Every structure is written in structure tokens, then in C-alpha cells.
Amino acid sequence: MMSSWPDKYVIGLTGNIATGKSVVRKMLEHLGVYGIDADALAHRAIMKGAPGYQATIDAFGRWILGDDDQIDRSKLGKIVFTADVAIENSGTFEETWNQVSKAWKSIPKVAVDAPPTEKSAAPPSPKQLTVKRATPNQAGQIAVFITEQSSGKRRMTRTDVMEAFGEKAFLLLLAGSDLVGILGWQVENLITRVDDVILKENVLSAQNIKLLVETIEKASSELQSEAALLFLPPVIAKLEKVWSSLGYQSLAVEDLSVRAWQNAAEESILPGMTLFFKRLREHRILRPMV
Incomplete structure (x- = not known):
């Protein structure tokens, strides 16, 4: 639970490549979670003009650049993902959704102050x-x-x-x-x-x-x-x-x-x-x- 917002939780997803982190994040978003894709933000941080661009070139060399001077992530991937790793990935989306839903329901619900009472809007008509x-x-x-x-x-x-x-x-x-x-x-x-x-x-x-x-x-x-x-x-x-x-x-x-x-x-x-x-x-x- 977050100290700054006592009625909010931070859910962190970690794991190896291709283990379904993005799938679980999407499923949580379907339940109302605000998702932050750290991987996508990291990609943005190493684009030309961003703060991580030069640091990445300094670490790996200019050979990782493409024709447009942007960092070619496929070249980086050859360095990062060369290790042989056996990943069990035989589960179904249905099974994953059931697990996510069960875990979501287990999170304690925090009571919050009710908002000021306002005049209720008219309910939608049957075919609105x-x-x-x-x-x-x-x-x-x-x-x-x-x-x-x-x-x-x-x-x-x-x-x-x-x-x-x-x-x-x-x-x-x-x-x-x-x-x-x-x-x-x-x-x-x-x-x-x-x-x-x-x-x-x-x-x-x-x-x-x-x-x-x-x-x-x-x-x-x-x-x-x-x-x-x-x-x-x-x-x-x-x-x-x-x-x-x-x-x-x-x-x-x-x-x-x-x-x-x-x-x-x-x-x-x-x-x-x-x-x-x-x-x-x-x-x-x-x-x-x-």
C-alpha cells in the first residue's frame, strides 16, 4: 500500500523474458489498474535526444546504431538475450485470467470517505x-x-x-x-x-x-x-x-x-x-x- 495515497496499492510485476508480464499487466488494467510499462519507458529513454542515448552508446559502442542514428534494439538484444534459458510458457490465457482475478479479489478493500452528495443524473433510457x-x-x-x-x-x-x-x-x-x-x-x-x-x-x-x-x-x-x-x-x-x-x-x-x-x-x-x-x-x- 502507498503511504502517500492510503487507498492505493502498487503492484509490481517482474520476471524473465517471454513469461507473460505484459499479459498480466493488461489483465490487471481490464480490472481498473493504471498500468505503467517500464520496458516501453526504457525504450523511450534511449531514443536519440533522450537522457539514456549517449550513455548506452558509451557502454556498448556505436555499432549498435542503425542507419538513422537511433539505437537498434535488435542489436542490443543479441547481447542481452544470448543465454539459453528454458521458459515454461504452456499456460492458457483463461488460466492466467482466473489466477489474476483470484489475486485481485484477495486485495483488501480500503474504506474511503464518500464524496459529497450530488443530484443524481437521470438514468439512461433502455435504448440510450x-x-x-x-x-x-x-x-x-x-x-x-x-x-x-x-x-x-x-x-x-x-x-x-x-x-x-x-x-x-x-x-x-x-x-x-x-x-x-x-x-x-x-x-x-x-x-x-x-x-x-x-x-x-x-x-x-x-x-x-x-x-x-x-x-x-x-x-x-x-x-x-x-x-x-x-x-x-x-x-x-x-x-x-x-x-x-x-x-x-x-x-x-x-x-x-x-x-x-x-x-x-x-x-x-x-x-x-x-x-x-x-x-x-x-x-x-x-x-x-x-
Whole structure:
């Protein structure tokens, strides 16, 4: 428990490479934890212009630099990860989620002072659209929705979605209790990526897209994200006026002005998708924030 915030806990995850630390961190985030990826921050700290750049070159030599004078992490990896290590990695995402959920429930709940009483907002009408963050418990529902909306072209199982939860989060667009849209997203290395936007045709409107996007941008701001990359299918990408009104522009990957953004886009974009970009922070974060 933290001394400065008596109702908060710090949960530290450590372990060898490829043992599932990132998966567990993502699962904790689905339960409401604010995640900090120290590995991603370390990568940012050794970028050109950041405080760890020259120190890393001094330690290993200029041979670790790529053609763009950035540190080539694959070259560093040949030094760091050459030891033969046997890692047991045969568990399932379902088993991991059950372990994380059990551990989460075991954390003592701390009583906090109730906030001042305010006039309650009117409850949403039965079919009013709302956005809710999904948990892995809803993996089956998400799998059915994706399969149905793709007319079977993209068949998903509960297991497939459970695995996806190890990499990203899902927002659910609900009409009452009915699922009418999903958005899959993640923030890694201070970059927001949205690679699943699926809406039923009867809710495909500027108002509903704005509702989802504003939810993503608010969460991204809390995570200090500096840019948003949206990878959209044709049926949603064609609504260019909607995206423009929200501050997004359609770009080719090579037109992104920052190499880290290009790398993220190259990793995520699929054939047939259109990239939409929006800068969320005026200045990039290369040094610790104080």
C-alpha cells in the first residue's frame, strides 16, 4: 500500500523474458489498474535526444546504431538475450485470467470517505447508447459479435478474444443491454492504437463514433499518450468528414513525422485498412515527467 495515497496499492510485476508480464499487466488494467510499462519507458529513454542515448552508446559502442542514428534494439538484444534459458510458457490465457482475478479479489478493500452528495443524473433510457469497458468475462459475447458482423469472414472464438485481451482492451457500445459496437485499442510506448472498430449499421453515425473516440482520447490522456493511430476498415474510413471533425487525418504510414509512430503503424496496419492520425500532445515525452 502507498503511504502517500492510503487507498492505493502498487503492484509490481517482474520476471524473465517471454513469461507473460505484459499479459498480466493488461489483465490487471481490464480490472481498473493504471498500468505503467517500464520496458516501453526504457525504450523511450534511449531514443536519440533522450537522457539514456549517449550513455548506452558509451557502454556498448556505436555499432549498435542503425542507419538513422537511433539505437537498434535488435542489436542490443543479441547481447542481452544470448543465454539459453528454458521458459515454461504452456499456460492458457483463461488460466492466467482466473489466477489474476483470484489475486485481485484477495486485495483488501480500503474504506474511503464518500464524496459529497450530488443530484443524481437521470438514468439512461433502455435504448440510450452508452460506452463500457469490457472485461475478459465478456470474451464470448465479443467473439459472437465479431463473427456475426463479419458475416462469418472473421470467425472468432472465446479463446481468440481471451488472447486478444492479453494485448489490448475493448470498449463496448451498448444500446441498453444490447451490444451494438466494439472498439479494440491499446496504448504502448505512449502511442494509442485502435485496430478494431465494428459498429452495427443502424448505429454507424457521427454521434456514436464521437462517443467512442472521446472515451479513447480521455483514457489516452491519462496514460500520457502523444498520438493516436486508427486503422479503419473501408465502411468506417469512408466517413472522412466525421473523422476530420474529430481532428483526424488520413495518412500513409511513411507520412508520419516520427519514426516511433511509423514503427507502430507498420506493426498494426493490415491490407485494406486506412490509417487515420491525430496528435494528442504538442510535445513528445523523452525525459521523466516531474
